[in-house]
Every structure is written in C-alpha cells, then in structure tokens.
Amino acid sequence: MVDVPKPEELIKVDNKPPAKGWMDVPPDISAGKYPYPAQPKSLKYLDLPNPRDWSPLDDDWQLPENWKEIVHEGLKERLDKYRSLKVFMDTCVRCGACADKCHFYIGSGDPKNMPVLRAELLRSIYRNDFTAAGKIMSLFPGGKRLAGARTLTKDIIKEWFSYFYQCSECRRCSVFCPYGIDTAEITMMGRELLNLLGINIHWIKDPVSNCFRTGNHLGIQPQNFKEIVEFFCEDIEEITGVTINPSFNRKGAEILFITPSGDAFADPGTYTFMGYLLLFEHIGLDYTFSTYASEGGNFGLFTSAEMMKRLNSKMYAEASRLGVKWILGGECGHMWRVINQYMDTMNGPADFLEMPVSPITGTKFENAASTKMVHIAEFTADLIRHNKLKLDPSRNDHLVVTYHDSCNPARAMGLFEEPRYVINNVCNNFYEMPESTIKENTFCCGSGSGLNTEEIMETRLQGGLPRANAVKHVHDKNGVNMLSCVCAIDRAVFPPLMDYWVPGVDVTGVHELVGNALVMEGEIERTTNLRFEPLGDTEGDSDE
Amino acid sequence: MNGNYIFSLITVVVLGLLAFFGTTVFGLQYLFGVIVPYACVIWFVFGILKRMLGWANSPVPFRITTTCGQQKSLPWIKQNRIDNPSTGIETIIRMILEIVLFRSLFRNTKSDITASGKVTYIWEKWLWVGALAFHYSFLVVIVRHMRFFTDPVPYLISMLEYFDSLFKIEFVGEVVGTSLQIGLPGFFISGLVLLAAILFLFSRRVLISQVRYISLPADFFPLFLLMGIAGTGIFMRYFSKVDIISIKELTMGLATFCIPDGAVLAGLSSVFYIHLFLVCILLAYFPFSKLMHMGGVFLSPTRNLPNNSRARRHINPWNYPVKVHTYDEYEDEFREKMIEAGLPVEKES
Known part of the structure; x- marks a missing residue:
C-alpha cells in the first residue's frame, strides 16, 4: 500500500x-490510484x-x-x-x-x-x-x-x-x-x-462470485455462518445472561431475516448483529436466518443490472422455499436501494408472500405491500412507538451520538425519521450534523459502490472528507464520540476514516445502540456493553 | 479553452452577416423572409417530435426516483409528499415545482474549504435567480411576439404587454415615442431582463474557472445566438425605425399562408432579417442541442416517478431470466457440512 x-x-x-x-x-x-483488477477465477466462475x-x-x-x-x-x-x-x-x-x-x-x-x-x-x-x-x-x-x-x-x-x-x-x-x-x-x-x-475490480468481483456460490459476499459457508451466529449468542449470554437459540434455514418460520454478511464478520458490525439477536429474542419473534440467502448487500449492483438480479434472486427463492410470510431486512445501504427500487421489478412478483404485518404490534407495512420486505428501522420504530420494548437508554449515556444517513436509504428510499426515532429512544445524547450534510444532502462515506478496498485509501480519504468534516463539526461543538449509521459498508470504512480525520469518534450501527438499551427478561445486571467495554462510568444504569 | 466561445461568437456573427448580405446585396428577401422560416419551423417541430419519441421509445426498466424527503412508511411519520412522492398526484406536484420553479436548482450550494480546514456550504441562489429570470423573460418575450401572428391581438397578449411595460423609465419613454408606432408606449422590462440574464449566464461560464472548464462551444453558441436575437430585437424597438406595419404584414402572411408581395419583403429592414434569421437558426438548432432539456426535464426518471416500488410492482418490459445459483446447487455443494452442523437439508446424503 x-x-x-x-x-x-x-x-x-x-x-x-x-x-x-x-x-x-x-x-x-x-500505484495507489487504482483498485486491483478482478482475478480471472472470479470471472470464470460467473461466466463473465x-x-x-x-x-x-x-x-x-x-x-x-x-x-x-x-x-x-x-x-x-x-x-x-x-x-x-x-x-x-x-x-x-x-x-x-x-x-x-x-x-x-x-x-x-x-x-x-x-x-x-x-x-x-x-x-x-x-x-x-x-x-x-x-x-x-x-x-x-x-x-x-x-x-x-x-x-x-x-x-x-x-x-x-x-x-x-x-x-x-x-x-x-x-x-x-x-x-x-x-x-x-x-x-x-x-x-x-x-x-x-x-x-472489473477485485473488490467487487470477488464478493460477487463468493455471494453467487456461498450466498454471501465473504464466502462464509453454511456451517461457519451458523457457528458465527452461535458465537455471538455466547457473547450475549456472557454479557446479559440470556440464552438465545436462533434458527437457520427453518421452514415454517413467520419471517426470514436477511442482513449484510459484513456484520457477521467484522467489528463493529458484529455488535449490530448482536443487537438484532437481542431484539428478536426480546419480542419473541418467529424468524429464521438463511445460510443460502445470507447476504443483504448486493455487489452485483456495482457490476451490472444482470448480476444484481442474479444475486438478488436468492432472497425470494429462499423465502419461497422456507414458506415464510415476509422478509425483514437489516441495516445496509445499497442493499436497500436494490430492495426498494429493483428487487420486485427484477425477481417479483412475490405473490407467495403475504403483506408484512408486525406480529407484535399488528401494524401493516403497506409501504411494502408488494415487495414484502420491511426495513429493520421501520420495524423497530413501530415496536417502540407501541411501547413493546423495555429500554434503558441511560446505558448509552457515555455516548454522544450523531447519525449518518447512508446514501442509498436516504436518496433511493427516504429513510430519515425511522432510524432517528429509534436512536432518540435508545440514547439520551443525540446531535445532528449540519443540514447540508444530512438526509437528502448526506455525504457518502467515500467508499461506497465497491470502493472500500485498501489500495485506494487516499482516494477514499479524500472522498470521505466532507462526511468526516461534518462529524468533526459536531465532535468539536457537542462532544460527539459516536457516529451511528444503518449501513454495513459504513461500519467497515468509517473507523479508518474517523481515525484519520476525526480521532476520538467511534462507529456503531443503530441496532447496537438498541441492543445495549434493551432490558431483557431474566437478564443479569449488565456490567459491560456488547463490546465488552465496562458500563457505569457515568453511574447512570440504575434508573427506575 | 477560449476557442470555445470565439468559435461560437464567430459562427453567430457569420450567420448574421449572411442574412445581412443575403437581403441587402443579393436580394434574397424571399429566401430569408419566407422559405427559411417555414423550413425551420417544420424542422423544429419534427426535430422535437423525433427527439421526444426517441426518448419515449426507450422504456423505464426501474423506478429510480431520487428521494429528497421522508418516505411514506409508518402512519405516524410525516411523509414529505413533494420531495418523496408516493402517488401520481404528488409526483405531478413535484414535477410542476421542478418545471415552473426549478426547485432542484433552488437547493444549490457552494462548497469551500477554509484555511482552518473546515468544509463549508453556502446557499448559492444566483444561478437559480439567473435561470428563472432568463426562462421567464424569454417566455414573456415569446408570448408578446404572438401579437405579430394574430389579428386581432388576443386580450391576454395585450394584458401581458401592459404589465410588461408597467415600469416606465423617463428617458426611455422619450426614445420610445419617436421610434415606435404600435400604440403601446413604454419599455418592456422582459427584453432587458432577458439580455441581462443571458449576459449573467455567459459571464459565469467565462469567469468561474470550473464552469469554464466544463463548457463546450455548444454551451456558448446558444448564448451568443440569443444575445444576437435579443440585441437586434431591442435595437429595432428602441433605436432604429423599423416598419412595423410591413413586418406584421409578413408575419401574418406567414401565419395564414398568404405571403405578401415582393415589394413588402423588399421594404423590410436588414436588421429585421438578421433578427428573423437568427430566430430561425435557433429553431433549427434546438432539437439537436442541449436546448432539448426543455423536453428532457419532463422525462427524467429520477423525478417523474413516485417512490412506491415497494408498495406497487414496477414492470420492466425487457426483464429476462438470468442464470442463478439455485438452492439445490448450493445444497449439493455443502450438504455434508450442513448435516454435520445440524442445519436442515432438503435431501439427506
């Protein structure tokens, strides 16, 4: 490099x-100005x-x-x-x-x-x-x-x-x-x-061929995917005392949950994954993971419409095979561009699924009536609105949080208020970045669309400057020390970007904040957060 | 890069000279007064139709709305119905605001990096103001010119002229009194605004280094053409004595396919022929140029579609089957490992 x-x-x-x-x-x-080209074996595997x-x-x-x-x-x-x-x-x-x-x-x-x-x-x-x-x-x-x-x-x-x-x-x-x-x-x-x-470039084509074969960008095989999630459950048990037994490829589950595989693989995305597990356990959701459709993201989008369709097809195929009623999707940026603007058109109609209805609140997600896929932020916001979650936001009191609108959920969907509502209910210190850098004006992390590869770090840091500079603004002004987001690429690329431009700001998914705030039934007193960092610095965890 | 605007300027000057010499030296009044206008109008209409149909012929495979506000999701979250429409009506409102008020351009900001390393954004309204001034004054000028093709002049056009000339400036009134005979004294604000807006758009192309860098001759040519048109128009109205009666005789003749005799054509001023010829060039140039943004703005898929593709399926007419990796193929590869890990499988061994 x-x-x-x-x-x-x-x-x-x-x-x-x-x-x-x-x-x-x-x-x-x-050197340093171009992403590495794709390897012939990836192209061959995909018949390109x-x-x-x-x-x-x-x-x-x-x-x-x-x-x-x-x-x-x-x-x-x-x-x-x-x-x-x-x-x-x-x-x-x-x-x-x-x-x-x-x-x-x-x-x-x-x-x-x-x-x-x-x-x-x-x-x-x-x-x-x-x-x-x-x-x-x-x-x-x-x-x-x-x-x-x-x-x-x-x-x-x-x-x-x-x-x-x-x-x-x-x-x-x-x-x-x-x-x-x-x-x-x-x-x-x-x-x-x-x-x-x-x-083509390696950083796109390698994940694409992995995803085609194993169902996810990282090439995690089914048994390993299960192991990883079980490992998260062990951590959760250690932190909360709550035992979680998620299911995989289970036929007859009500909901299929799909999230980007990046969150199964690397910190801090893993903590967001643990947040999902805690949330679903908390509400007793009848859901299953799929190892075949174990990827929410879709690097096909960065290659061609055809490749996007080839990868995306697994979601509906698996939902149909497992006989679920609808699909719930995790926090990911470009994944939601594909789901909101392409999936139904490409691989629908999903007439084998039902109109998504929250089994907890009874809310009908009419905005997803045809695609039958709901964003986790929509789902959780609805739960909180109906008072279905027991939350202790003070557990996040050591954090001063801001929120980065990921490009695709912002400008190809308009997901603005749902994640903000969730954040405001799970933590007490939240500050917005300047108007011209959030919501529809949000700035990219600088590494989207398959550019999150090491060898072009300088280009990425340049591209990430406007975003980082806005974080720096609230870091200096409000003491923001945590950048939250709903995108797995963000979670992967913001840590180095922050270290470079705004040292002292960490990165989290919204559902990690949720996971930390959730008061689980039968849990032990939490002494650490999901990152095994000690709680109670501010002695605020004994509210009510 | 100077070549870009010098070439465009020279082209417009040459075109003007063509009309000047064509009518003063070679006696081609019929060509410049009748044949070229008809040809250019026909060319304009068919050219635009061809272009629009060409666009319309390509389908819109995906619903790629650019959402600039809160989506419609949960009933208690307030949707931004204009910037993130979910119905046809909302989309039409978005489009009207876009087309009538240039709503997207209104958002324009200018970014800078300060010496202390802060990236700043300020609201940059001048391009929006200039663009609105240009398009609306141009529209008013065009509508006003309809008086040359109608007899009697419709009330609406007279009204528009009345309001357009409301702002009287003393010294102008005197000039007007001596040079015009159409009975409407006064000074048309639209003509001045048009010329000023053109000069503004031109100067930002020349003065802002980034805009200069991206500019092509095709960006300067229409500006010079319009300068020529507005300039000769203003000159005819306020400074030279053109025979407005004869001009209307010709224009009404063109509109009613009843061309006046050669004496009328020969009597018209060469400035008028230059003005008319440049307008004809504009019409002929229009369908093959960036000026087609006038039509394109209606067909832009990021603006003219509601963001409802999760609620209602959007159909892609050329959607075709693709090679996928099926679950069976997947299980065939990983079956043993799956069984060993206790994952359910379709086929045992």
Whole structure:
C-alpha cells in the first residue's frame, strides 16, 4: 500500500482546473490510484467475458479483438433499454450545479470528479457515435472537438476505468441537478460497458462470485455462518445472561431475516448483529436466518443490472422455499436501494408472500405491500412507538451520538425519521450534523459502490472528507464520540476514516445502540456493553 | 479553452452577416423572409417530435426516483409528499415545482474549504435567480411576439404587454415615442431582463474557472445566438425605425399562408432579417442541442416517478431470466457440512 499523506496536507485541496482541456489530460493510473483488477477465477466462475491476468499499470490491457464494436453495441443496447441513460446523455446543459456536490470532487479537486465531467467522459463518445450533431461536425477538421465528441480509444477506456471507479454512486448530484441527472446511472452503465471488456475490480468481483456460490459476499459457508451466529449468542449470554437459540434455514418460520454478511464478520458490525439477536429474542419473534440467502448487500449492483438480479434472486427463492410470510431486512445501504427500487421489478412478483404485518404490534407495512420486505428501522420504530420494548437508554449515556444517513436509504428510499426515532429512544445524547450534510444532502462515506478496498485509501480519504468534516463539526461543538449509521459498508470504512480525520469518534450501527438499551427478561445486571467495554462510568444504569 | 466561445461568437456573427448580405446585396428577401422560416419551423417541430419519441421509445426498466424527503412508511411519520412522492398526484406536484420553479436548482450550494480546514456550504441562489429570470423573460418575450401572428391581438397578449411595460423609465419613454408606432408606449422590462440574464449566464461560464472548464462551444453558441436575437430585437424597438406595419404584414402572411408581395419583403429592414434569421437558426438548432432539456426535464426518471416500488410492482418490459445459483446447487455443494452442523437439508446424503 502506498503511504497516505497527513490530514493537514490532504485537506489542502487544489481545485484550480488544469491549463489543458479535459480531453487532453490523461488519468493518473499509478500505484495507489487504482483498485486491483478482478482475478480471472472470479470471472470464470460467473461466466463473465475476457477473464485474464492483467494490471492497470500494463500498457496493454489485453482487450478483446473487437473491443470497439463491443463498447459501441453495448452502449447502443443500453440506450435502447434505459430511458434514463438516453435522457441523461442529451439534456445536460453543463450549468455546473452538480460540480461541488460530489464528495470526490470536494476532496480531490480533480475536475473529472465533477459529476458533469464524469458524465461527459461517456457523453463525448455518445455524441460521436449516436448523435446527428456529432456526426455532422465530425466532417469538418476540428469539428469533433467543437461538438464535444471524440472517437473511442484505448486511452479513453483507461480513463473510464479510473473515473467510473472514483464514483460511489451515491446520487447526491442528482438531488441538485435541475433535470435530475443521476451520475450513478451513468457510472453504472459505464461499469457495465467496462465489464463487457473484462475490466472489473477485485473488490467487487470477488464478493460477487463468493455471494453467487456461498450466498454471501465473504464466502462464509453454511456451517461457519451458523457457528458465527452461535458465537455471538455466547457473547450475549456472557454479557446479559440470556440464552438465545436462533434458527437457520427453518421452514415454517413467520419471517426470514436477511442482513449484510459484513456484520457477521467484522467489528463493529458484529455488535449490530448482536443487537438484532437481542431484539428478536426480546419480542419473541418467529424468524429464521438463511445460510443460502445470507447476504443483504448486493455487489452485483456495482457490476451490472444482470448480476444484481442474479444475486438478488436468492432472497425470494429462499423465502419461497422456507414458506415464510415476509422478509425483514437489516441495516445496509445499497442493499436497500436494490430492495426498494429493483428487487420486485427484477425477481417479483412475490405473490407467495403475504403483506408484512408486525406480529407484535399488528401494524401493516403497506409501504411494502408488494415487495414484502420491511426495513429493520421501520420495524423497530413501530415496536417502540407501541411501547413493546423495555429500554434503558441511560446505558448509552457515555455516548454522544450523531447519525449518518447512508446514501442509498436516504436518496433511493427516504429513510430519515425511522432510524432517528429509534436512536432518540435508545440514547439520551443525540446531535445532528449540519443540514447540508444530512438526509437528502448526506455525504457518502467515500467508499461506497465497491470502493472500500485498501489500495485506494487516499482516494477514499479524500472522498470521505466532507462526511468526516461534518462529524468533526459536531465532535468539536457537542462532544460527539459516536457516529451511528444503518449501513454495513459504513461500519467497515468509517473507523479508518474517523481515525484519520476525526480521532476520538467511534462507529456503531443503530441496532447496537438498541441492543445495549434493551432490558431483557431474566437478564443479569449488565456490567459491560456488547463490546465488552465496562458500563457505569457515568453511574447512570440504575434508573427506575 | 477560449476557442470555445470565439468559435461560437464567430459562427453567430457569420450567420448574421449572411442574412445581412443575403437581403441587402443579393436580394434574397424571399429566401430569408419566407422559405427559411417555414423550413425551420417544420424542422423544429419534427426535430422535437423525433427527439421526444426517441426518448419515449426507450422504456423505464426501474423506478429510480431520487428521494429528497421522508418516505411514506409508518402512519405516524410525516411523509414529505413533494420531495418523496408516493402517488401520481404528488409526483405531478413535484414535477410542476421542478418545471415552473426549478426547485432542484433552488437547493444549490457552494462548497469551500477554509484555511482552518473546515468544509463549508453556502446557499448559492444566483444561478437559480439567473435561470428563472432568463426562462421567464424569454417566455414573456415569446408570448408578446404572438401579437405579430394574430389579428386581432388576443386580450391576454395585450394584458401581458401592459404589465410588461408597467415600469416606465423617463428617458426611455422619450426614445420610445419617436421610434415606435404600435400604440403601446413604454419599455418592456422582459427584453432587458432577458439580455441581462443571458449576459449573467455567459459571464459565469467565462469567469468561474470550473464552469469554464466544463463548457463546450455548444454551451456558448446558444448564448451568443440569443444575445444576437435579443440585441437586434431591442435595437429595432428602441433605436432604429423599423416598419412595423410591413413586418406584421409578413408575419401574418406567414401565419395564414398568404405571403405578401415582393415589394413588402423588399421594404423590410436588414436588421429585421438578421433578427428573423437568427430566430430561425435557433429553431433549427434546438432539437439537436442541449436546448432539448426543455423536453428532457419532463422525462427524467429520477423525478417523474413516485417512490412506491415497494408498495406497487414496477414492470420492466425487457426483464429476462438470468442464470442463478439455485438452492439445490448450493445444497449439493455443502450438504455434508450442513448435516454435520445440524442445519436442515432438503435431501439427506
């Protein structure tokens, strides 16, 4: 890994555009600036084109013989399939409103990280190949450039690789665009085109092939998945004295619970997982885990619509096989974009399931009437509203909490108040970050859409600057020491981001806070939280 | 990068000269006064239709609404029905606000990093103000021009003119009195606002380095074209003595397919022909340019769909079966380990 500059250096962002026009500035593909390419075995396992050993540092990327035709035809096919792409290719007026809305642009100052220019990387080819204006202007010397068009070259493929993997598909720019142009859509199409040439990244393709085979991104096999969860239960028993016996692949359960596998694997996500276990035990929920559909997230989304569908299919297939009534989904960001905007369309209709009804409160989740999948924050907020949880928020009194809206639940769903309601009921010290950095204006962690890989740490830290800076604001002002979120990628990438930009702020899932506040029936007096950190520093755990 | 706007400027100047010499030296009044306008209007209408149909022909496979407010979920949580609509009506309201008030642009902020390392965001309203000023003054100017194609002039247009010229400025009133004969003294605020807004949009493209960097000739060309159109328009109205009666004879003739005789055409001022020709170029250019954002904004899938795809299934017309890894394949691979771990299986051994 390449050394990362110190924060006081990295924050000196130079956003003066280069003297040369953007078409003449090559991308920086040097060590530390590119994600590692996918291994051929992952591509082979998934039947994807052009598996080979290659490095972005190579001069020759070993593209297929007819690579130009593949891209041209691929773009044509997508223009015919997606109105979004066609309209977004045509309507941009380059007003620049999106420019400083991108966390990667704010953090890097690289003009090609302005959403408008990122899109122009593709638009220039579109103009050349598919528009009358581009074709007519090409007839004159220098006309191409005047039309903003250019002929596709291998160098442009490299440029696409560089910049379509410096976009985390967070959709913040689309909030501000007067035409709703969504760069995520452009990046997704750009990545699909690159995938047709066998240009993919390891950090996405490895989880995808794992997920296809074992049911989760981390490649956890069924027996290990069970072991991990049982291990959490042992910890819970040690901390609370409560014995939990969750079930796996159990037919006839009322609810199938699916959450990102990242939370089964690494801290602090594991504590969120323990929070779920405690919550379900507390309310006596009739639910089961699946080892086959043991992944909430979907890195297919970062590859292609088809791959997203291939991975997502397991949720309904498993719900159907187990005969559950509906599906409950855990805390995850892009997972909820897939569930809210793609799943039913791709793999529905889920007519073998029933309208989700909370067995505890009787609440009908009519907003999920067709998809039949409910977000855990919706579910828990409803429980608290109906007074079904016995909570002692003072157990979280040592925490001063803020909340990060994960991009996808925010801008592809609108999940704002549910998690806030839960947090405000399980802890006493909560402060919001500034308006322009939360809810629909939320800033990405800088590592979304499969970019949470070590080798591009500097890019990630740059992209995470706006978010971290807003945390720093409430850290300095209100003493915030805990950043809560509802996203497994967040939980994985915020700890290093916070250590770098805002030391002294830790990261938690919302349901870890819930798990710590829950007063379980028959529990022993808790001396530690779910992290085995001693409680009672503030002597506030004897309320009522 | 200067080439971008110099090229656009030169193109507009050349187009203007074409109309000037075409009508003054070569006597092509019929071409510039009748043939080109008809051709361009037809081109404009068909071009826009083709473009819109082209967009409409591509389906919307997924419901990718950009949600900018609280979703509809639990009954006691207040939904933001405009920024996160869940019904058709709510979506229409969102679209109306978007199209009529440029609601998204209204959100615009400007970010900066202070010397002490703080990332700041301030509300940047000027682009929104400039865009509104430009589009609305342009609309008023277009509607006002309808008086040239109607006889008698509809009451609404006269009303609009009345309000448009409410703000009288002393010295302007005098200029107006000497140069115009259409009976409506006064100064049209819309023309001035239009020109000022164009100059604002142009100057931010030139002065803000980031915006300059992303700008293409296609961003400057329409601005220069509109400067030319507004400039010649203002010149004709307030400074030169154009024969407004003859102009209306021609425009009514075009509208009623009853072209006046050559003497009328020959008598019209060359400034008028330049004005008309630049308008024709704008019409012809429109369907093949970014100006189509006017149509595109209606079809943007992130804005014109309700966020209700969990409540109602959205259909993708090209949804096709994909290769999946079935549970049976999964169990076949892991069966022994599953049995050993006490996990239920479909098939024993």
